[in-house]
Each structure stands twice: as structure tokens, then as C-alpha cells.
Amino acid sequence: MPYYEELDDLPAEELLAWGLRTFGDRFAISTSFQKSGMVIIDMAARISSKVRIVTLDTGRLPGETYEMMDIVRRRYGIQIEAVMPDPLEVQLMVKNHGANLFHTEQTYRMLCCQVRKVRPLDRKLRQFRAYAVGLRRLTSDSRNEVHKVDDKNGIAKISPIADWTRQDIEDYTRRHNVPIHPLYALGYSSIGCDPCTRPTENGEDERAGRWWWEEAAAKECGLHFSTDGKIGRKLDILIEEVTQTTNGYGFDGSGI
Numbered sequence: 392m393p394y395y396e397e398l399d400d401l402p403a404e405e406l407l408a409w410g411l412r413t414f415g416d417r418f419a420i421s422t423s424f425q426k427s428g429m430v431i432i433d434m435a436a437r438i439s440s441k442v443r444i445v446t447l448d449t450g451r452l453p454g455e456t457y458e459m460m461d462i463v464r465r466r467y468g469i470q471i472e473a474v475m476p477d478p479l480e481v482q483l484m485v486k487n488h489g490a491n492l493f494h495t496e497q498t499y500r501m502l503c504c505q506v507r508k509v510r511p512l513d514r515k516l517r518q519f520r521a522y523a524v525g526l527r528r529l530t531s532d533s534r535n536e537v538h539k540v541d542d543k544n545g546i547a548k549i550s551p552i553a554d555w556t557r558q559d560i561e562d563y564t565r566r567h568n569v570p571i572h573p574l575y576a577l578g579y580s581s582i583g584c585d586p587c588t589r590p591t592e593n594g595e596d597e598r599a600g601r602w603w604w605e606e607a608a609a610k611e612c613g614l615h616f617s618t619d620g621k622i623g624r625k626l627d628i629l630i631e632e633v634t635q636t637t638n639g640y641g642f643d644g645s646g647i
């Protein structure tokens with residue numbers, strides 16, 4: 392994937408300022424309101440009160456994440472653009488594979504992530520030329536080569552705090568009194584959908600609580616890294632089943 396090597400040394404604030412200045416209202420922060428995302432929101436809001444914030448409402452989020460949406464709206468005076476999955480894709484997926492298909496096997500979990508996260512975000516990102524995310528290299532092996540600015544299908548994907556440590560996040564959060572997602576107080580260290588996230592123990596990897604039943608797998612949903620090989624091919628077939636039928640039926644859901 393091509394990337395903008397010359398931007399890789401810019402500090403987080405400068406990179407966000409560059410994004411806001413260069414792309415204006417076609418720049419957004421994509422966040423699930425975890426600590427890293429909240430740091431980016433806080434920094435960007437200090438630069439511009441007009442920054443756009445996008446979040447994925449998968450339909451399976453914990454109640455505390457909706458609380459965070461309200462907290463952010465009140466604190467920063469910025470409306471949250473919640474992105475929902477295509478209802479027909481969800482309907483067909485659940486009809487074919489059940490509501491909790493993620494427990495069946497990894498490919499079905501990834502199908503759920505594609506339908507509820509990846510595809511909705513891809514559709515939303517067509518409005519933008521750049522977006523910022525809270526990825527950090529130190530959170531897992533699968534993320535240790537994250538660049539500060541990548542090109543994702545013609546859209547600049549900016550990771551302003553890619554080189555930050557967990558302590559950097561804690562320090563910034565304390566210094567600026569940034570709101571903290573309530574689930575951290577209950578032992579969570581990474582927060583996603585309710586049925587797919589659990590608290591972590593001391594000494595566990597930060598993302599160990601995500602899809603914990605998939606012990607050997609990389610803890611990724613497809614938003615940041617694509618899946619290839621045998622699993623990728625099976626996933627493509629499953630996605631096609633859901634989306635082809637959806638396209639054929641139209642958006643009123645008739646015939647299902």
C-alpha cells in the first residue's frame with residue numbers, strides 16, 4: 392500500500408492540523424470512542440470546532456458507547472455522524488447464519504464485521520478525501536507497521552498517534568481531562584461490540600479481550616487490514632451471498 396513517507400515524522404497535532412487544513416469538511420475522524428480515539432477528537436477539536444466525527448453504530452454496541460456519543464456531543468459541541476449497516480444485508484445475514492454467527496467460526500465472524508462495520512464505513516468514506524483513526528503500532532503484532540498516512544483506495548488514512556505508547560495516551564487524557572469510556576473502569580482495555588469484547592487481565596495483550604475465543608487469530612475486524620488466503624476467499628463468497636441477494640431484492644425487503 393503506498394504511503395506518504397514524508398509525513399511519517401510529524402507530531403500528532405501537526406498531522407491533524409495538516410489534515411484539517413488540506414481536506415476541510417472532507418476530512419473526518421473515525422472513532423469508537425476508545426481512549427486513543429478520544430485523544431484525537433480532543434486534539435482536533437482544539438484546532439477546529441468544525442471537525443467531523445464518524446462512528447459505526449453496528450447495532451451490537453454496548454450501552455456505554457452510546458453514552459460516550461452524548462458525552463462527546465456535549466463536551467465538544469460536535470454532532471456525531473453514526474453510520475449504520477444496510478438493514479437488508481443484516482437481515483439476510485441473520486436469516487442465513489443466525490444473529491450470533493460470530494461464534495460459529497472465524498469466517499462467519501468476519502462476515503458479521505464486514506456487514507456491520509467494513510462495508511458501511513466504506514460507503515460513508517466516499518464522502519471524504521481523508522480520515523483519521525486511533526491506530527497505534529504497539530497495541531498488537533498486526534499493527535506494528537502502521538504508517539502515519541496511508542493511501543486507502545484514494546483516501547488518505549491518517550494515524551496521528553501511530554507512534555504513541557499507552558502511557559502517552561494516559562498522560563494526554565489526564566492533562567486535558569479527556570472523557571473516558573466507562574468500560575475501562577470495568578477492566579476493558581479495548582472496546583468494540585458488546586458480544587465480542589470482554590475485560591482483560593493484567594499482563595494480557597491490549598486486544599486480548601476482542602473475539603477471545605479466536606485464540607490463534609489476529610484480532611482484527613477488516614477495517615484496517617484485509618483478509619486473504621483461504622479465509623479471504625471463503626469470506627468473499629459469503630459476502631457475495633448477502634449482497635447479491637440484497638441487490639436483487641431491492642431496498643423494501645420484499646420477498647424475504
Ligand code: SF4
Pocket residue numbers: 449451493500501503504505507508583584585586587612
Ligand atoms: Fe459482529 Fe462482533 Fe464484528 Fe461486531 S465485533 S460486527 S458483533 S462480529
